[in-house]
Amino acid sequence: MNDIRELYQEMILDHSRSPRNFGPKEKHNLSAKGHNPLCGDDVEMHILRTTDGVLEDICFEGSGCAISTASASILTGVLKGRSEEAVREIFASFRQMVAGQGDVPAGEGLGKLAVFSGVRQYPARVKCATLAWHTLIQALSGVEEEVSTE
Amino acid sequence: MNRTPQTNESCPSFSHLDPIRRRFPCLQQEIHGNPLVYLDSAATTQKPTQVLQAVESFYQEDCSNVHRGVHTLSERATIRYEAVRAKVAQFIHAPDPHGVIFTSGTTEAINLVARTIGRDRVSSGDQVLISTMEHHANIVPWQMLCEEQGAKLVIIPCTDDGDLILDDLQSLITDRTKVVSIGHVSNAVGTMHDIQNVIAVAREKGAITMIDSAQAISHLPIDVEQLGCDFLAFSAHKMYGPTGTGVLWGRKELLDQMSPWQGGGDMIRTVTFENSTFADVPWKFEAGTPHIAGVIGLGAAVDFIQEVGFETIQPHEQQLLEKTVTRLDQLDGLTIIGRPENRISVVSFVLDRIHPHDAGTIMDQQGVAIRAGHHCAMPLMSRFGVAATIRASFAIYNTLDDIDALVAAIESVQEVFN
Ligand SMILES: Cc1ncc(COP(=O)(O)O)c(C=O)c1O
Numbered sequence: 001m002n003d004i005r006e007l008y009q010e011m012i013l014d015h016s017r018s019p020r021n022f023g024p025k026e027k028h029n030l031s032a033k034g035h036n037p038l039c040g041d042d043v044e045m046h047i048l049r050t051t052d053g054v055l056e057d058i059c060f061e062g063s064g065c066a067i068s069t070a071s072a073s074i075l076t077g078v079l080k081g082r083s084e085e086a087v088r089e090i091f092a093s094f095r096q097m098v099a100g101q102g103d104v105p106a107g108e109g110l111g112k113l114a115v116f117s118g119v120r121q122y123p124a125r126v127k128c129a130t131l132a133w134h135t136l137i138q139a140l141s142g143v144e145e146e147v148s149t150e
Numbered sequence: 151m152n153r154t155p156q157t158n159e160s161c162p163s164f165s166h167l168d169p170i171r172r173r174f175p176c177l178q179q180e181i182h183g184n185p186l187v188y189l190d191s192a193a194t195t196q197k198p199t200q201v202l203q204a205v206e207s208f209y210q211e212d213c214s215n216v217h218r219g220v221h222t223l224s225e226r227a228t229i230r231y232e233a234v235r236a237k238v239a240q241f242i243h244a245p246d247p248h249g250v251i252f253t254s255g256t257t258e259a260i261n262l263v264a265r266t267i268g269r270d271r272v273s274s275g276d277q278v279l280i281s282t283m284e285h286h287a288n289i290v291p292w293q294m295l296c297e298e299q300g301a302k303l304v305i306i307p308c309t310d311d312g313d314l315i316l317d318d319l320q321s322l323i324t325d326r327t328k329v330v331s332i333g334h335v336s337n338a339v340g341t342m343h344d345i346q347n348v349i350a351v352a353r354e355k356g357a358i359t360m361i362d363s364a365q366a367i368s369h370l371p372i373d374v375e376q377l378g379c380d381f382l383a384f385s386a387h388k389m390y391g392p393t394g395t396g397v398l399w400g401r402k403e404l405l406d407q408m409s410p411w412q413g414g415g416d417m418i419r420t421v422t423f424e425n426s427t428f429a430d431v432p433w434k435f436e437a438g439t440p441h442i443a444g445v446i447g448l449g450a451a452v453d454f455i456q457e458v459g460f461e462t463i464q465p466h467e468q469q470l471l472e473k474t475v476t477r478l479d480q481l482d483g484l485t486i487i488g489r490p491e492n493r494i495s496v497v498s499f500v501l502d503r504i505h506p507h508d509a510g511t512i513m514d515q516q517g518v519a520i521r522a523g524h525h526c527a528m529p530l531m532s533r534f535g536v537a538a539t540i541r542a543s544f545a546i547y548n549t550l551d552d553i554d555a556l557v558a559a560i561e562s563v564q565e566v567f568n
Contacts, residue, residue, distance in 0.1 A: 003182075003515060004511075004512050004515050004566060005566070007511070008508070008512075008566050008567075013566075013567065017503070038523070039505070039506070039507040039522070039523060039538060040523065040524055040531075040537040040538050041507075063537065064505065065505035065506075065507040065508050066504075066505060066508045066567075067507075067508070122511055124511070125507075125511060128507065
């Protein structure tokens with residue numbers, strides 16, 4: 001059971017049970033929906049972006065597995081107040097951590113997001129961890145189309 | 151994946167089945183250091199050695215195309231391929247082997263019917279009847295047909311227990327109902343439907359009847375004559391055979407009237423640039439080089455089932471089912487989805503506050519392979535108000551010990567989350 005605890009770390013379980021920044025907010029100017037047809041996860045990200053490209057507020061709605069819910073919940077906290085550019089960089093490192101080829105540093109510089117480093121061992125679950133991220137990037141790009149992991 | 155030598159199954163009540171389990175090479179392995187407990191046979195069954203050998207021997211010894219050569223190999227391949235047609239006909243008690251059409255699977259078989267006789271019979275204002283409990287393969291082809299023809303898809307509802315509500319059948323099937331296409335056994339909750347009743351009413355009203363037997367074919371004897379349906383479909387890979395092969399059985403009189411659906415080699419008699427004439431049934435519906443090895447493997451799978459015998463398969467699988475339901479009912483925080491009156495080889499359930507996918511990952515760590523998801527039955531999932539379930543499904547090679555492993559795996563999921 002030790003192995004599986006590396007995936008389902010306490011912080012992930014906690015955020016999946018009580019997701020933060022969950023529910024619709026009145027003030028947001030960008031939104032996007034994402035869907036993972038494989039497990040039926042649905043997520044909707046809402047962002048309040050300032051004119052100079054800072055993510056002043058982020059929240060999410062939806063339903064899904066523990067990994068996808070915790071991923072959405074944790075990212076809202078970590079990314080709040082960051083610039084759009086920084087967000088894209090963080091996503092690149094996050095992706096490298098959960099799905100990159102070869103040896104990758106286990107979440108160095110990713111702070112709290114490093115709890116998802118265990119996902120790497122479970123290729124079938126990478127999409128669960130990245131769904132909220134893809135949806136967030138979609139919202140930032142201002143594209144209306146729903147994101148699908150397939 | 152580590153292959154380990156077969157440890158003797160410690161399942162006293164089924165010790166006579168050990169030799170059967172030993173015939174499945176894929177089952178003899180460990181997953182994450184635990185013996186594989188394969189409970190996903192509704193998705194696809196494992197294949198016994200004799201099926202694997204039949205496929206291999208075709209490629210090793212008789213590899214050539216069918217119906218196309220006078221040379222010895224082609225003759226052998228054609229004989230082996232056509233012999234399976236007769237074997238399948240006998241297996242489902244079809245009067246005429248020419249009613250057996252080889253397809254790529256159940257999905258293609260249903261599409262074939264929808265695109266040929268479906269298109270001919272269903273026109274604007276007509277109805278096609280299916281049920282809430284269908285697999286997407288028995289929904290989408292009809293939905294596409296109805297859209298194209300301006301017809302209406304009518305749905306037989308089901309109870310909270312997962313039984314079809316057939317009381318209103320007489321009014322659900324009207325003069326406008328041209329096709330009734332019903333699953334035999336639900337892949338999502340395991341209900342064995344009262345198809346005999348549905349077929350009888352549909353026939354009375356003059357509708358074509360099609361049965362999706364994908365989940366029935368390896369679990370119970372099928373007699374198409376006795377059922378009285380017009381078409382019946384199944385996939386080889388859910389009955390111990392290879393993937394990519396399946397069967398559409400059709401009533402010969404109807405097949406003779408139907409126009410072909412795909413054009414190409416093998417399905418023609420003569421071709422000129424002005425027009426073509428078509429081969430006889432069933433070849434008219436088998437355009438192009440078929441999955442010859444797959445069909446030969448299907449023949450070996452039919453042999454396997456007949457050697458074991460439904461008289462052995464049915465009580466064994468029923469005992470597995472009963473133990474599963476009893477043990478799962480004893481677990482807190484677990485709800486079985488569907489309590490059908492007659493159930494076959496499938497149990498679906500959900501865990502309180504735990505997503506099936508998380509459960510699936512954790513159970514896999516224990517070597518327990520279950521299916522987590524919507525089981526290609528999204529309308530049924532909505533009917534039960536769940537996005538997904540965990541599904542355990544059985545075949546002849548499962549043991550009572552497998553159920554203990556299932557229960558232990560569920561408990562370890564709950565331990566991680568609670
Ligand atoms: C009831 C039912 N119908 C149809 C299908 C489709 O079978 P195939 O994918 O082999 O065409 C399945 C397979 O999951 C099934 O369970």
